[in-house]
Amino acid sequence: MLEELTSEYIREVWQILPPHLKPTTFQSTFLLNKALDADVTVASETLQVTGSFKFRAAYNLLSTVPQDEVITWSSGNFGQAAAYACMLLNKSCTVVMPTTSSKAKQAAIQAYGAQIEFVDTSVKSRSERVEEVKAERPNAFYAPPYDHYRVVAGNSTLGKEIFEKLHTEDRRLDCVICPIGGGGLISGIIVARDLLAPDVEIVGAEPLLGNDAAQSLREGRLVSLPAEPQTIADGTRTLSLGNINWEIISKGVRRIIEVPEEDISGGLRTLYACANLKVEPTGALSVGAMLYQPDTFRGKRVCCVVSGGNVDPEVYAGMLQGTGF
Amino acid sequence: MLEELTSEYIREVWQILPPHLKPTTFQSTFLLNKALDADVTVASETLQVTGSFKFRAAYNLLSTVPQDEVITWSSGNFGQAAAYACMLLNKSCTVVMPTTSSKAKQAAIQAYGAQIEFVDTSVKSRSERVEEVKAERPNAFYAPPYDHYRVVAGNSTLGKEIFEKLHTEDRRLDCVICPIGGGGLISGIIVARDLLAPDVEIVGAEPLLGNDAAQSLREGRLVSLPAEPQTIADGTRTLSLGNINWEIISKGVRRIIEVPEEDISGGLRTLYACANLKVEPTGALSVGAMLYQPDTFRGKRVCCVVSGGNVDPEVYAGMLQGTGF
Numbered sequence: 001m002l003e004e005l006t007s008e009y010i011r012e013v014w015q016i017l018p019p020h021l022k023p024t025t026f027q028s029t030f031l032l033n034k035a036l037d038a039d040v041t042v043a044s045e046t047l048q049v050t051g052s053f054k055f056r057a058a059y060n061l062l063s064t065v066p067q068d069e070v071i072t073w074s075s076g077n078f079g080q081a082a083a084y085a086c087m088l089l090n091k092s093c094t095v096v097m098p099t100t101s102s103k104a105k106q107a108a109i110q111a112y113g114a115q116i117e118f119v120d121t122s123v124k125s126r127s128e129r130v131e132e133v134k135a136e137r138p139n140a141f142y143a144p145p146y147d148h149y150r151v152v153a154g155n156s157t158l159g160k161e162i163f164e165k166l167h168t169e170d171r172r173l174d175c176v177i178c179p180i181g182g183g184g185l186i187s188g189i190i191v192a193r194d195l196l197a198p199d200v201e202i203v204g205a206e207p208l209l210g211n212d213a214a215q216s217l218r219e220g221r222l223v224s225l226p227a228e229p230q231t232i233a234d235g236t237r238t239l240s241l242g243n244i245n246w247e248i249i250s251k252g253v254r255r256i257i258e259v260p261e262e263d264i265s266g267g268l269r270t271l272y273a274c275a276n277l278k279v280e281p282t283g284a285l286s287v288g289a290m291l292y293q294p295d296t297f298r299g300k301r302v303c304c305v306v307s308g309g310n311v312d313p314e315v316y317a318g319m320l321q322g323t324g325f
Numbered sequence: 326m327l328e329e330l331t332s333e334y335i336r337e338v339w340q341i342l343p344p345h346l347k348p349t350t351f352q353s354t355f356l357l358n359k360a361l362d363a364d365v366t367v368a369s370e371t372l373q374v375t376g377s378f379k380f381r382a383a384y385n386l387l388s389t390v391p392q393d394e395v396i397t398w399s400s401g402n403f404g405q406a407a408a409y410a411c412m413l414l415n416k417s418c419t420v421v422m423p424t425t426s427s428k429a430k431q432a433a434i435q436a437y438g439a440q441i442e443f444v445d446t447s448v449k450s451r452s453e454r455v456e457e458v459k460a461e462r463p464n465a466f467y468a469p470p471y472d473h474y475r476v477v478a479g480n481s482t483l484g485k486e487i488f489e490k491l492h493t494e495d496r497r498l499d500c501v502i503c504p505i506g507g508g509g510l511i512s513g514i515i516v517a518r519d520l521l522a523p524d525v526e527i528v529g530a531e532p533l534l535g536n537d538a539a540q541s542l543r544e545g546r547l548v549s550l551p552a553e554p555q556t557i558a559d560g561t562r563t564l565s566l567g568n569i570n571w572e573i574i575s576k577g578v579r580r581i582i583e584v585p586e587e588d589i590s591g592g593l594r595t596l597y598a599c600a601n602l603k604v605e606p607t608g609a610l611s612v613g614a615m616l617y618q619p620d621t622f623r624g625k626r627v628c629c630v631v632s633g634g635n636v637d638p639e640v641y642a643g644m645l646q647g648t649g650f
Contacts, residue, residue: 025350027372030409031436046601047352084355104598111356269638273429276371276634278603309601313594317642 001149001244007195013060013153014160020059022048024161031274036290038297043162044277044306050108052235052280052308053158053185054081054145060154061143062089069140073097073130075234076105077308078145083114094137096130102234102280104312121228146184147242155185158305159192166303167197174300175201177286179307180213180256181236183245189305190252204249204256205289207231207264212240213249214256222246232319233264235282235307257289257296264288265319271306272320280311281319326474326569332520338385338478339485345384347373349486356599361615363622368487369602369631375433377560377605377633378483378510379406379470385479386468387414394465397421398455400559401430402633403470408439419462421455427559427605429637446553471509472567480510483630484517491628492522499625500526502611504632505538505581506561508570514630515577529574529581530610532556532589537565538574539581547571557644558589560607560632582614582621589613590644596631597645605636606644 025044032040045053058081062070070093072082079095086093093114097106098121109116119129134142144151159176167173176193178186186204193200206213210229216222224240231237241249259267264281267288271277286304290297350369357365370378379399383406387395395418397407404420411418418439422431423446434441444454459467469476484501492498501518503511511529518525531538535554541547549565556562566574584592589606592613596602611629615622 025372029374029376031433034436047350049354051354051601108356111359272603272638272641276376276603278597278601313597313645316597317645320638320642 002247004149005152005191010153010156010191010195014157017056017060017154017157021056021157024048024158026165027275027277029275032270035270035274036287036297037294038290038299039301040304041166042271042275042277042304042306043158044279045158046277046279046283046306046309050080050084051310052077052081053155054078054308055085056157057151057154057184058082058085058143061148061150062086062091064150065141067139067141068092069137070094070143071096071130071133071137071140072143072145073126074145075237076101077235077310079114080105080108080112080310082143083109083112086114087112094133094140096126096133098126102310102312102315105310108310144242146182147244149244151184152187152191152244152248155188156192158185159189160196162189162303163192163196163200167200172301173197173200173303175203176303176305177203177205177289178305179236179282179285180204180206181282182238183213183241183249185305185307186253187245187248190248194252202253203289204253205259205285206256207233207236207285208258208260210236210238211258214258216241216246217250217253217256232261233282233285235280257293259285259288259292263292265322266291268319277306278309278316279306280308283307283309327572329474330477330516335478335481335516335520339482342381342385342479342482346381346482349373349483351490352600352602354600357595360595360599361612361622362619363615363624364626365629366491367596367600367602367629367631368483369604370483371602371604371608371631371634375405375409376635377402377406378480379403379633380409381482382476382479382509383407383410383468386473386475387411387416389475390466392464392466393417394462395419395468396455396458396462396465397468397470398451399470400562401426402560402635404439405430405433405437405635407468408434408437411439412437419458419465421451421458423451427635427637427640430635433635469567471507472569474569476509477512477516477569477573480513481517483510484514485521487514487628488517488521488525492525497626498522498525498628500528501628501630502528502530502614503630504561504607504610505529505531506607507563508538508566508574510630510632511578512570512573515573519577527578528614529578530584530614531581532558532561532610533583533585535561535563536583539583541566541571542575542578542581557586558607558610560605582618584610584613584617588617590647591616593644602631603641604631604634608632608634
């Protein structure tokens, strides 16, 4: 599907999609720069429609499909985004979710009028459960959360905002750090970078506990984990990158930082204390990468992408108090 | 000082001040409207410079004074704002703070290079301690946190943003709900309302535990509390409104909602869960007022002003878990 990602198509999405989105929230503070010893701007998707970048992808994908019924799977954010997009587009929506998913994400999906089908991933894989649900609903459109060119194109609108705002004639950006789960977001950022700012490095940030993308980059082939990783960053509990995402990432990224759990929590606390941002653990990966490898970024002009903000209050409270990882 | 608040002066501030500020953060979500059963837009100052609206006031005041030394008193947010404004303006800054002040606010004030003078308000009043510090620094400018026309004018820039964005030809606003401590913020909003949107009601939101403004409105005279109120909303632990603020509020506000502590916490949790906003207890007063008096606002188009986001992680975690009030 890569050949469908032409610059004409991408630029068309950049025209059509933004009226349905909120612009990302750029935040930079004296305290954050001091804490990270760099010139940092956060591009936060916590205030995006449905609280994460996923709405960019879901709306771009689902606004073009003719079916009235949609099935997807998600640890929560793509589910919320698809559920709300379906509500706006008058479609019905079913989301396959792990039983371990965030309660906040489950509640939001139900508030948006979608149905949840649970899967206990210690017993059955997500994909098996998805196949069952598909068989029950043969007329439904199956919406992949990251492995689709329209998903990547939707996410590229965030990259456009970042490069147009931060990478200007008189102020150049050194790098963008971006969380990696299935790879949908970072591949969108890469696509935008290739069009708008080819000299800016994009660095991946992945939990050490679920480092399939880093392994893939080292081995030069798409590596799958044997089981869902038990990282606190629930948005990255994927077995592997998507195929299209891997193709884009393998060409577009040279470094993926494998962030230990304590630096994910540290990133979350830093964004709380120094930028007044409530972020979910996955959203803290970029700042966590800076805490883990401060020498790599010292003095640089860095954009940290915060992917979303949906997190259960108990989990968040525990992480704020340093007991949550 | 009211005669100095001419529309010419206000409009001059609206020209000069905004380049030094961040625009407020407007947030509206399906989940928040559902939770509050109204058409709600939050105007959040949590991402403002120094994390609260106070920077609008502090910078407008301090950028015009000739002295190199500044003294102020604050439970934290005006102190942070004054400290950072002084750093930008190359002035030295001393902040008189209660010993019970938020640790996060203390740390930020020190990070901005200011000095803190503590006062144990169970032993000595804030104003006594301020007089002592003034006597030690006779050449310093004393910066009042709310009772000054330049403070009100600075805060009016938030009102301008709200009315220009939300009160348009085709979409009218029914009311703005605004927290009240010393009254600096709400008087700025009233001044802007009188110029831009005279038909929009402004409703005050004050902790029931520190309801001096509501008492003042009932009695038609400026009422002072006998001691600092022990509300969780630390930004409102003032004994009374300022004189200039009372003069503006007594003419510009008809209703002040006295919000119980549990609805302040409820407001904080609602903004966490439905809008992904990390707010401080004082910042949650407007939404707390809606939770406390749902019938008053049902179906209305409401702007909830969130004054700031600076809160200790332990306090915030406790309030998220429902144990913090």
